[in-house]
Amino acid sequence: MPTEELRAAMTALVDQGELPGLVTLVARDDDVTVEEIGVTAFGGDVPMRRDTPFRITSMTKPIVAAAALMLAEDGLFDLEEPVQRLLPELAGQRVLRAYDAELDDTVPPHRPVTVDDLLTFRLGHGMIVEPEMEPPVPVVRRGQDLELMFGPPEPRSPFGVDEWVRRFASLPLIHQPGEKWMYNTGSLVLSALISRATGKPLGAVLAEWVFEPLGMTHTGFALPRDRAGRLPAQYGTEGENAATRPEHWIEEPPFPSGAGGLASTVDDYLAFARLLLNRGVHGGTRLLSEHAIELMTSNHLTPEQIAGGSFLLNGNGYGMGLGIERDTGRYGWSGGYGTDFFVDPEQRIVAIAMTQSTPFLFGRGMAEFVRFADCP
Template identity: 55%
Template sequence: MTLHKAMAARIESGGFPGIVTLVARGDDVRVDTIGTTAFGGDVPMRRDTVFRIASLTKPVLAAATMILVEDDLIDLEEPIHRLLPELAGQRVLARIDGPLDDTVPAVRPVTIEDLLTFRMGFGTLTEPTFNPPFPIVEAAEKLRLVLAEPDPRTPHDPDEWIRRFATLPLMYQPGERWLYNAGTLVLGVLLARAAGQPLGDLLRERLFDPLAMAETGFWLPAERAAQLPSYYMTDSETNEMKDRTATTPPTVWSSPPVFPSGSGGLVSTVDEYHSFARMLLRRGVHGGTRLLSEQSVELMTTNRLTPEQSATGGTILGNSGWGLGMAVAVTPSPPAAAPGQYGWSGGYGTHWFNDPHEELTAIAMTQVTDFMWNGAMKEFRELAYT
């Protein structure tokens, strides 16, 4: 079955209202637009449809980090408290389900690399359930830090957010486990301070403008924001697909956010994200201009985790390793996860990978979370090779 037929069949069966896919090998770029932007709607998916890309933000943030490393503004091995003094002296829970005042000293400071590799000692818990009702989880929720799902958004600006986060102990020792999401939230605050400018301005000047990513950012003009597709996810209790657009309505995307999320705050189009992905595939070069060194791209796309740390990633990480801000395939499972393949997914239903061995880039964009776990994403990954 071709990729088009497979995705069209899923739309026909109600899996999602529409999708935009891009598969590129070298200069051969094939974009397919199928379906509509909403169930029952009459607005077709277009090549320039803008999507909430959620965690596809993370690889972009990693690239910005390496740009500042190359500028000698930061170092991957340096403790984060130089730029985030609020976090100096953070202690560690004696046990993950214990009281917040039962802590031990950290064995070492958290580094910038720890933030990128999600080994800072704090993040989304998946055991025994997703965000279990432990005191540390409930305390973070009371502080309205929004450490897991990106919406509804935190009301705090970066300085207030980091001040509140600093009142919490770490969940685990730095370097001990892979824990999702919180690291890049902290990193976004750190990068803005290192660059001396808001995170959105940093990304715009150093990545989006050079890559001609005009509509990628933390917000959109009102008329473009109004065109964002509806967002859906199946209710786990009723098993019914529900419209969740109210948690991330187009209106909230029409002005700069109070807290620009380095974990999941960007919007983009399939072609613009391809511009970023192609730059990585070409080892840091775009249109004859080098944006990142080959060494930086190598660091980003090489697994940094031990097998034991990969295992702590649970269902989020699966069987992958993790580089800087993105997953890296480490076990042979061709063609869907050939070793050396790298990329990531966004929780609203977006996915990207590069396979440097095949000179292949594949991107899929929907706004249906189910795309990632109902078999559609796996099918997309496999058929992108055909």
């Protein structure tokens, strides 16, 4: 395990002021190395600890995808069925003639949106992250007006599931179902579908099907007051932002975001990552079938969809909640506030980095973490 090299590289980031601190974990089978480096805020004196909670943002997506597959295997819905059985409000959605068309310039969908479309981000709606965002096109402006929170997980949506679905149903899709890979919205709609299928809030579903079986006692959409107060300060590309306010995390949100709403720790996330690595088995108990793990960790996209998938795919494939490196078989995903994980099934490595500094993802920090963590 590359303990000394990894610690030196990550400590250098902190010493040079690129981030206040981070926690890293690298596991190879039962050999686990955790590094706690720096502090939770610039100018602060609270050290990073192994049990420090982090807003994991889009690292929420794989967890929710796994829960959805568990529910599908339990018969609550089928992956190929139209989502409108559980979300009938969406039955009337039409499709924009072009991504930048006016909202009434639409055509009928070629086919219904399926549960599989939500899991693979091919439902026909998502974040437009290319330069055409400035100025926002009509469908983006309308989504902002409706407070549907298609982008960063904070501020949280003020609406419950039913109102969120009703508002989303008033929007047209941007592309035909199955046509393109578009980020984020699929996990939001999946959140609503899971809640409708079970009759329970998403947080309760994840607790029952994922967190409790895996012993993930420090993961949730809300945290006890003392743990919420330990959330590190969050730094975006332009400095500290509103995500530093821990009071947002004391109560369950009206609409728990399966796209990015969880907080967790490195050890809790290791338990989930090991479930994937061990092909759906935890502690001798099978929680997910081999087929479900294959669906999550195999690429579902065409070469054209990968090429049109923006910098978020970076030329890689996408499974269900996970980015897939087609040449290595390695899979994982990042969170926009500065968290990342990957699983290398061939070397049986799980690597997790958690900070709350967005520049970590796009600078040398992430590159060096991956380089030193992904070693025999």
